[in-house]
Amino acid sequence: MTILEITQILEELAPLHYAEDFDNTGILVGNPETEVSGVLVTLDTLETVIEEAIAHNCNLIVSFHPIIFGGLKKLTGSSYVERTVIKAIQNQIAIYSMHTALDNSPKGVNAKICEILGIQNPKILIPKKGTLKKLTTYVPKNDAEKVRKSLFAAGAGNIGKYSDCSFNTDGIGSYKANDGANPAKGQIGQIHYEEETQINVVFSAMNEPRIKMALLKHHPYEEVAYEIHTLDNTDLTIGMGMVGHLKNPMEEMQFLELIKKKMKASCIRHSELLGKRIQKVAVLGGSGAFAISAAKASGADVFITADVKYHQFYEAENRMIIADIGHYETEQFTKNLLVDYLTKKIPNFAIRLSESKTNPIKYL
Template identity: 65%
Template structure:
């Protein structure tokens, strides 16, 4: 099995197109055509992580956080990042990172937090923009149904809980082929007017190549006419954070104690109690202060995330209970999610959960 087979499967869960612009996801070190001897799954890739991969005969590390964020101009081992990269290359170990691609997946980091906390009726907290595109193309009227099937089978026309969605307009198309043409309809050099159906479909950007490849295989015309447009629509199934409900409402202090135990953290930093039971809970793995206002707009009684600064706790404004459980603690179950996901596909292959804690923060 080659690395490409593993990464293709990972990208069904967390397509790279889902990642934020600032991020660095995908295969950071290594070659897609390398045969895989074993996979080590970790939250972060440190020197000790590479050493663990060597000891366990794994030549592919699947990491949540990328070891390389920005450009690197030198590889002389002066920083921990450079040392990790050098050690990985020296020992022929590939490194793949999912990070915000998995953050934005509906079955990703926040979904795992919801599962651990037992939240139900979950939905995306901040649906992502720019994921949906629109394709408009044309076919002879009698071939319109065939065209729609081709597009639907390639992944177009899915909107929320609906599929096979399209918009169709009938009209007259005109064209004239030059001397180099070989028209399927009409004759070269002669102006043709043909009854056509214009078909428009919405699709996820990750499916663009498959959809265009399928479209180009259609034989209605010698030249397939189409145009693509980006949309600013949000997509309810993709985005940062989630919001859901506890099985039963809890007093604020009891909720924080439950949070501390369930999320296995030594410290929960929180805003002032608002004397309201906690039922509806918003979560977001990692640094989530940017979503405080979203959690309030969603009507959450509590918002669980990490890396809140001093002044950001004032944003609670006695409307919501903010709970900072720590960056590592909020994402710690992500590697279990990845191991479970990979194991379902590659049942007879070594997929190992890293035993190393990469949490750089300690509590006295």
């Protein structure tokens, strides 16, 4: 298999379109057409991880965090980032990063945390904006059904648990074919009036290329009139963080001890205990302080995340507990998730879980 084929499998789980604008995801180093000898899955790509890949004949590293985040203006080996990239290039090892694409995936980072902690029926905490678009096009009435079906087959018209959704309005379209045109209907130089159906369908933004291709392929007109708009509506299955319920309520200290054990946390920094039982739990892997307000609004009893600053703990406002368990600790099981996923998708391929310890924070 090539790098491209494997990354396409990964993007079924976490399409790169899910990634945040500030992020750097996808193939960071390497040629997509290269044949893959083995895959090493890691949370971070460091020099030690490159050495591990070399030792196990893996020429593709699938990394959660991107080693190249900002721009690289030089490669002199003066930083750990430059040295890692140089070593990867020298040894013809490709690096692919998923990061916030997997954060926003409904089966990604936060779903894994919920699985480990036994949080049931999790829902997205902060749905991602700009994930839904709407296509409006105008089709001769007799061709409308064929075009509609082609759009549905390409992924349009899915709303929640419903498929093949569209809104259609009949009317009269007009056009005049000028010199050089090849009209499907009407004559050169004459205004033509045609009974047309206006078709409206909603689709996931990541499917836009396929939707447009289907439209242009199956529409009978030489020049296709259509409009695509990004909707304010949100897909509630895509976004940051999750919130769900414990099967049985737990005492605060009992639940904090459970988090510490299950998430292998050396310590937990938390806000004031409130003396109430815990049942509704919000989680957001990595730096999640930006979601404190959303967690409160969800009615969560506790919000599990990382990298919370001193004054941000006050934002709990005695309405919930903020539990900071560490950045690495919230994301550490992500590589297990990816290994399990790839192993199921390509069971006879060399998929390896990195054994390198990449947590930069040590505890006394």
